[in-house]
Amino acid sequence: MNFSFRSKRIAGILTIVPANERSFVEDMKNFNFPEARSLKLKQVMGFDKHRVVMPGVCVSDLAVAGLEHLFKNGLLDRDGFDALILVTQSPDHFMPPTSNIIQGRLNLKHDLLCMDINQGCAGFVIGLIQAFMLLEQESVRRVVLINADVLSRKTSPKDRNSYPLVGDAASITIVERDPEDSVIHTSLKMDGTRNEALMIPAGGLRLPSSPETAVLEDVGDNNLRAKDHLRMDGSAVFNFVQIEVPELIENLLAAASVPLEKVDYVLSHQANRFMLEKLADKLKLPRAKMPSNVVEHFGNSSGVTIPMVITFNLAEHLRQNRSQVILASYGVGLTWSAMLLQLGGLKFCEMIEYP
Amino acid sequence: MKTIADILKEIRPEFDFTTSTDFKADGMLDSFDMVTLVATLDKTYGISISGADIVPENFQNLETIAALLRKNGVQP
Numbered sequence: 001m002n003f004s005f006r007s008k009r010i011a012g013i014l015t016i017v018p019a020n021e022r023s024f025v026e027d028m029k030n031f032n033f034p035e036a037r038s039l040k041l042k043q044v045m046g047f048d049k050h051r052v053v054m055p056g057v058c059v060s061d062l063a064v065a066g067l068e069h070l071f072k073n074g075l076l077d078r079d080g081f082d083a084l085i086l087v088t089q090s091p092d093h094f095m096p097p098t099s100n101i102i103q104g105r106l107n108l109k110h111d112l113l114c115m116d117i118n119q120g121c122a123g124f125v126i127g128l129i130q131a132f133m134l135l136e137q138e139s140v141r142r143v144v145l146i147n148a149d150v151l152s153r154k155t156s157p158k159d160r161n162s163y164p165l166v167g168d169a170a171s172i173t174i175v176e177r178d179p180e181d182s183v184i185h186t187s188l189k190m191d192g193t194r195n196e197a198l199m200i201p202a203g204g205l206r207l208p209s210s211p212e213t214a215v216l217e218d219v220g221d222n223n224l225r226a227k228d229h230l231r232m233d234g235s236a237v238f239n240f241v242q243i244e245v246p247e248l249i250e251n252l253l254a255a256a257s258v259p260l261e262k263v264d265y266v267l268s269h270q271a272n273r274f275m276l277e278k279l280a281d282k283l284k285l286p287r288a289k290m291p292s293n294v295v296e297h298f299g300n301s302s303g304v305t306i307p308m309v310i311t312f313n314l315a316e317h318l319r320q321n322r323s324q325v326i327l328a329s330y331g332v333g334l335t336w337s338a339m340l341l342q343l344g345g346l347k348f349c350e351m352i353e354y355p
Numbered sequence: 356m357k358t359i360a361d362i363l364k365e366i367r368p369e370f371d372f373t374t375s376t377d378f379k380a381d382g383m384l385d386s387f388d389m390v391t392l393v394a395t396l397d398k399t400y401g402i403s404i405s406g407a408d409i410v411p412e413n414f415q416n417l418e419t420i421a422a423l424l425r426k427n428g429v430q431p
């Protein structure tokens with residue numbers, strides 16, 4: 001399905017990464033796998049370093065630190081927004097919503113719509129869609145969109161399929177009305193029949209966590225994982241992305257009557273370097289127009305990777321200039337989405353460490 | 356020019372790929388090996404195998420890999 005939004009813009013982006021850095025070489029010691037093969041994988045997939053939280057750190061800790069940074073530096077007025085959207089798959093609790101926990105910890109005003117959205121790697125575009133819709137209301141002047149996940153806490157360190165690429169992080173994106181008559185085009189698709197391709201099987205009410213669900217099992221290829229852990233069918237996800245995402249982007253461009261050559265960057269979810277290079281090749285897009293260096297420096301932090309690819313690669317450029325970009329995100333659900341917009345003239349575009 | 360078997364041998368030196376007709380069923384090639392193989396084939400032959408073609412059926416044995424290369428304009 002397609003959406004379009006008029007006169008909305010992203011005004012600033014902050015990403016928050018844990019100061020704790022792990023290296024793939026360290027992780028390799030946990031894998032029951034020959035070192036030479038692991039090193040080949042490192043080269044192809046771009047695994048090198050990733051940021052993970054220390055034990056006990058939750059999504060609200062990263063979000064609160066980020067908002068306090070913005071308040072303290074005069075980049076956001078604590079009463080200057082009317083909605084706070086949190087997109088996460090690793091909330092502090094089942095209930096209450098973590099967005100309310102953030103509101104409470106910062107003692108924010110009561111005239112504030114707080115909302116949690118359970119979404120993952122496609123969560124930046126999903127969050128933006130929600131923010132743009134809220135801005136149709138006169139009472140909503142500005143929306144704070146937070147994407148945050150600490151999925152390292154739900155990933156088995158002995159699972160070579162997922163642990164080396166997972167990263168924890170948060171981002172805060174300020175969304176507001178654009179005084180210019182700009183148009184943002186969006187395409188989105190979902191397929192719930194493939195919901196098991198990315199899943200944490202236990203811990204919900206269908207299969208509550210128990211001593212049995214915490215037991216590490218041999219799940220093939222010498223990987224050990226419990227039902228409490230993130231499970232990713234890497235081959236299924238890879239093929240899903242390669243087949244569905246190029247078509248979605250082509251349809252988006254056709255709907256917007258914009259040729260790909262007029263797009264400055266395709267800012268994709270950062271799954272791994274190999275997947276992104278294949279995606280760029282399929283689109284016949286120069287690889288330099290699709291930066292793919294986030295996983296090797298920070299890991300794949302779910303819905304935060306698009307804000308991170310922006311703050312890591314384009315911060316200076318987007319503070320000074322505007323570029324026509326496509327945001328392409330895809331993952332759990334399964335969900336795939338793409339958004340075409342003018343991005344730039346940002347009030348802030350930076351990355352900080354926690355703590 | 357290296358043969359497909361040479362390239363596979365570099366990735367998994369412990370196996371003889373000329374004797375198997377189903378690498379996955381015989382436990383010789385997992386999904387990450389497939390990724391390493393594609394990256395090596397791309398580099399060796401100066402091609403970019405489509406991501407949509409990176410499926411187990413195309414990496415079942417030496418003949419299916421050769422067919423994939425032919426599809427990409429390479430005569431292995």
